[in-house]
Every structure is written in structure tokens, then in C-alpha cells.
Amino acid sequence: MSYEKGLIDMGKKFYIVLSVMFLFCVILTGCQKKETSKIVSSNKTWYLFQDQGENDTVSIKFLKDQRAEIKDITNIDGKVGINRFNTHFNNPQYVLGRDGKTMTFKTAKQDLVIKLVKTYHENVYGKHMKGYYVQVGNENYKFAYITKRDKANISKSTKHESQSISYKQMANHIIDVNQNTKPLSADNSLIGNFYFSTIIDYRRTDGNLTINQNGTYQMTLTQHSAQKLSDTTDSKVVMMTTVESGNVQSLYGKMYLTPKNLVTIDYYYHGQNQNRLLPKEVNLKVNSKATGNQIDRAKIRIENDSNQLYLYSSDFTVRTRDNQANTKANLLTKSDSAQTSLEDSITQTKDYYDQYLSNPIASNADLMQLVAAISDNNDKKVGNLGVNFGDQYGTNLQPSDYQGISVSGSKQPLMQYMFLVSPSAYSENGPAVTTTKGKFLIYGSLDNKLFLLKQPDKDSTTVTWTMVKDFPLTVPKLKFSLN
Template identity: 80%
Template sequence: MGKKFYVVLSMLFIFALVLVGCKPKETSSVVSSDKTWYLYQDQGENDTVSIKFLKDQRAEIKDITTIDGKVGINRFNNQFDNPQYVLNRDGKTITFKTAKNNLVLKIIKNYHENVYGKHMKGYYVQSGGQTYKFAYITKRDSKSNISKSLKKKSQSIAYNQLFDHIINVDSNTTPLTDNDNLIGNFYFSTIINYRRTDGNLTINQNGTYQMTLTEHSAQKLSDETDSKVVMTTLVESGNVQNLYGKMYLTPKNLVTIDYYYHGQNQDRLLPKSVNLKVDSKATGNQIGRAKIRIEADGDQLYLYSSDYTVRVKDGQTNTKANLLTKTDTTQTNLKDAITQTKDYYDKYQDNPLTSNADLMQLVAAISDNHNKKIGSIGVNFGDQYGTNLQPSDYQGISVNGSQQPAMQYIFLVSPSSYSENGPAVTTTKGKFLIYGSLDNKLFLLKQPDKDSTTVTWTMVKDFPLNVPELKFTLN
């Protein structure tokens, strides 16, 4: 009986191993589908790639402008054919053998989201050191729902009218008692959607709070150095509530300040938009984030949220939440954050160019609003760019052989894949588009003869160096 039992147990164990071994790999499921997959960041409004898997381990890859876009530029292999793909043994990596540089996608975790009425399902993936969304459309909302959603997401409002919609968090509050350790200013570090985030939290005796989050660009969790690129500042205010014996942060206002991030000058950020969301009886809860609670663990305070990936700090005893550390630093009030952003933007408009970095940021911001193009030439700020240049090193010669005036500020950027055969200048580090400014006009450096060192500056037509409008919206 004993031998039979062990024989049966061994058979079951082997059978279980076979089942585990037969479990389909994630990448196998991806390539066997007849869906069109989309590779994108944020809401897929720019720099989107569509991928459709074909027979014979090939794929049709197109650079398109938006999710579900029909017109695009195909990525081929060196034989101008649809590229082949290879699946790594880890079951998570797909390599597309495209011309010049392979496109490599590594699956991180599952992803689903409603993007402007399109229900997307797939994965977060890593590619080229950045995090992307890789998903297909499962269904589309009706046009009426989409239009309502878009209207709600982009309801423009005058700057001075925004303040009329901010909820007064000081009314109907419950003062905090026997919670002196909660009162004061705290800072913390966390990760939100692969964005390293610096947080500041202020809790007041009257039962109100304010939290400010500064999100940097998405990066791998294994990276040891945080990205310097600032994507968003969020300022949230609300009430502290004692629920179920625990302290919860209930938001009433959320101000989101987005910045231009391509070619960003971190010393002088250019704000892109200011949005206000509120939670009121009239509008309902527009903020829609996961619950946040604060708990004491010994002599340490911790912040819990399912939206946040924990960043463990030295001396932290609880690794399941984000450690709150006391600080004397005070936050900028939510209303003042809006006012200061507007004042800062107005001063930026008055004097937008003071350095090479300013020129690069401004040109990148304008190109963001013109399909990633500078004039008629596509640029790729996701590749290489730089400002460590001296205008005196790029002396231009006009058609008649005379010297052109020196540029005031200059920068370089990689051309987009379909612009590489255009006016890019060949350097020791590759081909680059080199731009300069003079008298508030933009110029492009060109080589009349590819086998000569002679260069000339040509004005970029229909590309005024105007600072893009700062948009104020209400949700």
C-alpha cells in the first residue's frame, strides 16, 4: 500500500510538472492573436506604434500618430520587407529584427485602461530603457459616450474662474484629538506608474491636509538613479477622516500641473496645462484615486495606497508602506500653486530664451504640438539631444561665400527615422539636426556638400518661436 501511494504521488508530481511546462508563454499568446497591438506612452496621442503579427514569424510595424490610426510609416528590415520576430525563452521578450536597430519589448505586468473611449488590454513593457503600454482594443464606447468623456476631460476654463470651483476643505471638518504625532509636515518617496515621485504631506490640527507629489519620467524599477525629467506636479487637499479605527485622507481638490518633457530644461520648466478636479455633491467624485490611509507602526508613521509602489528607506521597519518622515519644510498652498504657475508662465512668455537649454525646450514644446515636427522635418527627442554646444563653433557660410551672423543659442537633436536622409549633419556620434536661434527666428544648419565641411544656416519657415498657450481645464 505504501509503495503504491508513493508511486501515485510521484506520477501526480510529474503530471503537475508537465502541466506547468505546457503553460503557454505570455509572448506566445501575444503573437498568436489576430489583434492589432499598439505601443505607446501616456494616452497614445503621439509617437504610437502599431504591430500586427503575420504568418512566417513576421510582423507589420507602423509608426502612427494615435491609437487606432490607419495611416503610418512602415518599419522594414534591411530587405525592405516586414521584419521577423523572435521570442526569448523567458516567455516575456519579443525582438523585432528591424533595419538599423531591433525593436525589443519585454513584458513587465498586466495593463488595462480606458483611453478616450477605447478599452485597452495588454501589458506594461520595457523598450529602450523606457516603460510603454502595449495593448489592443477590446471594445469602443459609443460615440455619444466618447464625446461626453472628451468634453469632461477637456473643459477649458479661464484662469481666474478656476478658483470659483475649489472646494473649501475647512468647512465641516472634525479636529484631530489624541493624534499629536499626526500633526505637522512630512516627506516621503514612492513610485506611481513607474514614475519616481517625491511627496510632501501636511496634516493640520483642524482635520485638513494637503499633499504635493512631484512625478518624474517613468523608468525601470531597477534603476539606481532617478530621472531628472519632471512630468507632473499634483497638489491635493481634503479632510482627514477616522474610519474603521484608521486615519484616511479624503480628497476634495486635486490640481494637476503638467510640464513639457521632451528636451526639458530642468532648471526652467515650461508648464503645459493646469487641471482642477473636485469631489462635491454637485459634480460627484472626479478625483478617483485609491484610498490612502496613515498608520503608526511603533514610533514610525506610514502611508498606505494601492496606487503607490513602496520605496523602502534606510531604517524603515515596515516594508509594505511608504515611510513618512517629519520635516520643517512647508508646502505651497493649493490656490497659490495655481497662481504661482500662472505668474511663472507669464514671465516665461516675456523672456523665453536665455540659454541653449531654453531654446531646445521651447522648440521641443512647439514640435510636440505639431506632430513631432519642426517645420516639415520630423524630430526624435526620445533618442539623443544636447545643448553642450558653442555657437562660435558652427560658423555658417552663405551662398555668396560670406560669413553668416553667429547664432545666439543652438542645440542638436536626432532626426526621426523617416527624416534621416534629410538635412541631418554627420558628426562623430551620428547624424543630428542642429538648430540655432537669432532675432527670435529659428535656423537649421545644413551641409550643401556632404564631402565638405562647409555649412550654412537656413531659416525654418512657418515655425515662429512662440511659447505654447498654458491651458486651464476643469473636470
């Protein structure tokens, strides 16, 4: 065999080996499980949501035969919801895209198409979520399942039923904290008003604590909406204010706060006007021999450490402050601000609400807050359209920029107040107005009636206002309840 022929034969063999290796790599790559295949083969409940999953949330369970159970629910981990079926009222089938990133669910009204973007994990109200950032249409969503639940979140899911009472009755149920107290010495460093900052269930919280020489205390906490611990800016949305009163007790050589009364004032928070909050409910819990212990919280104690006062509680996540030596507790700082008493907090909330009723809409922000509050009590709908205050909303609108034209061609009266909000997933194909920042429902009010802006022709700037039927702009009733 010649030298040249030997080289040719070796070249052929080398080419064959390379071809086999290339084919093997192709087969191996093709056999690797794609992201969407991993998702549908998992025995988990997945949640499709925006923001913190408090509105317009969808749960998805993957079944056999390439079908899925899809439900519209109120929040993450919600058990009750409305099923999305196919045209035959069965659980819809799904199709996985060849790119390994797209899932299409064949639902009746419109296909639900989810496209994976990148991995995602977050702690949402004590639920550890893991999954993906995704796109649904032109909207950004989160698509994830629960990996574990924090204990604090589990304990709060087992709430006692509260009973409605009248405002006038509430004061009769407040426990007198001045009975059977043990006064503190006049020179005790605990006496006075203190300020502290902490986190409760991922909510940045402002705290005020007053300890009196007669051995009583009061603590007021204002909780803002939940956010990541790593966020550098505090949320402005106010979720609730709690006012707690009780006795200071010396136990085990330490000072403990023993609660007797707890008033919780909940606020409407979707589309909230922070300059003029709308209270939703006032609830009273008490600890007494007659009722038992209704106030469910961890022990709170106060200690002096290196001439600094610290508040300890396993319910609180510590927010360290400048010059804080002990980073395992919440630093108490002396304050000149006196608190509103627990009794007065109830009275003032009622008086404030009554004043609110007399003039509920005086700005764009007022209108948005009121409509959002009414929609919260109406299955997140304004009229028959779903709204998503968990996405985008705003009040920076001028009525003169939205001159409506009637069917006859005449100018309509200008609105008095306006706001815009993202539509829910089911309302995207409705009368939403398309802007450079997405689709929005634009609402206005005139003579205490609500109107919706519509665009008769999508390729024209002509708009018209139509009244929203069966949606009176009535302030929701303030509830008073007792546990």
C-alpha cells in the same frame, strides 16, 4: 569471407549510417522555425519604438500573403495612425532573410529593415512588453508586443473629458476644505509636515504631506518620467506636479485622507530644461455633491507602526528607506518644509508662465525646450521635418564652432543659441548632419527665428544655416481646464 573484407563491409555500413544521421540532422535543423518566422505567424500587434514609446512609434500587424499593416502612431497601443503603404498604396509585402534575423518591409519611400539583436522584455507604463532589441539602419530600437496590462494603467485610460476655463474662473470651483471638519487632538502625532518617496505608474515621485490640527490636509506629489523599478538613478525629467487637499477622517480605527480638490500641473517634457520648466496645463478636479467624485484614486490611509508613521495606498509602489521597519507602506518622515497652498499653486504657475513669456529663450536649454514643446503640438515636427526627442538630444554646443557660410561664400552671423536632436525615421535621409555618434538635426536661433544647419557637401566641413519656415518661436498657450 576474410577478416579484412568483413572489416571493410562493416566500415561501409557504419559510413552509411553516419551519412543518414547527418542528413537527418541537417533536415531537422532546416525545419526548425526561425525567429522571424515565429514573429510573422503570431496573431499579435508588434510595436517598433525607442525609449518608452512616447514618440515616433510604429505598429505592425502581419497579414496573409506575406503582407503587413504598418502604421505610424503616437505611442504604444495607439489606435489611430498613418498607414505606410507600398508604391501602389497597398499594405506592403515583407521578405524574411535566410539568417532568420532580418525582416524587410517593402514600403513606398524606403524599405523598412528590422534586424533582431537579442531578446527584450520590459514594463512600459504598466504595459508588459516582450520581444527583441533590434536595429533599424544604424539606430537601436525595441520591437515587442503587449503580453498584459496592469490594472492601474487600464483605469487611467478611461479619462473624463475636461473643459477649458479661464484662469480667473478656476478659483471659483475650488471646494472649501475647512467646512464640516473634525479637529484632531493637539497631541496627535499626525499633525505636521512630512516627506515621503514613492513610485506611481513607474514614475519616481517626491511627496510632501501636511496634516493640520483642524482636520484638513494637503499633499503635493512631483512625478518624474517613468523608468524601470531596478534603475538606481532617478530620472530628472519632471512630468507633473499634483496638489491635493481634503479632510482627515477616522474610519475603522484608522486615519484616511479624503480628497476634495486635486490640481494637476502638467509640464512639457521632451527636451526639457529642468532648471526652467515650461508648464503645459493646469487642471482642477473636485469631489462634491454637485459634481460627483471626479478624483479617481485609491484610498490613502495613515497608520502608526512601531513609532513610525506610514502611508498606505494601492496606487503607490513602496520605495523602502533606511531604518524603515514596515516595508509594505511608504515611510513618512518629519519635515520643516511648508507646502505652497493649492490655491497659490495655481496663481504661482500663472505668474511663472507670464514671466516665462517675457523672456522665453535665454540659453541653449531654453531653445531646445521651446522647440520641443512646439513640435509636440505639431505632430512631432519642426517645420516639415520629424524630430525624435525620445532618442538623443543635447545642448552642449558652442555657436562659434558652427560658423555658417552663405551661398555667396561670405560668413553668416553666428547663432545665439543651439541644440541638436535625432531625426525621426522618415527624416533620416533629410538634412541631418552625420557625426561620430550618429545623425542629428542641428538647430540654432537668431533674433527669435529658428535656423537649421545643413551640409551642402557630405564630404566637406562647410555648413550653412537656413531659416525654418512657418515655425515661429512662440510659447504655447498655458491651458486651464476643469473636469
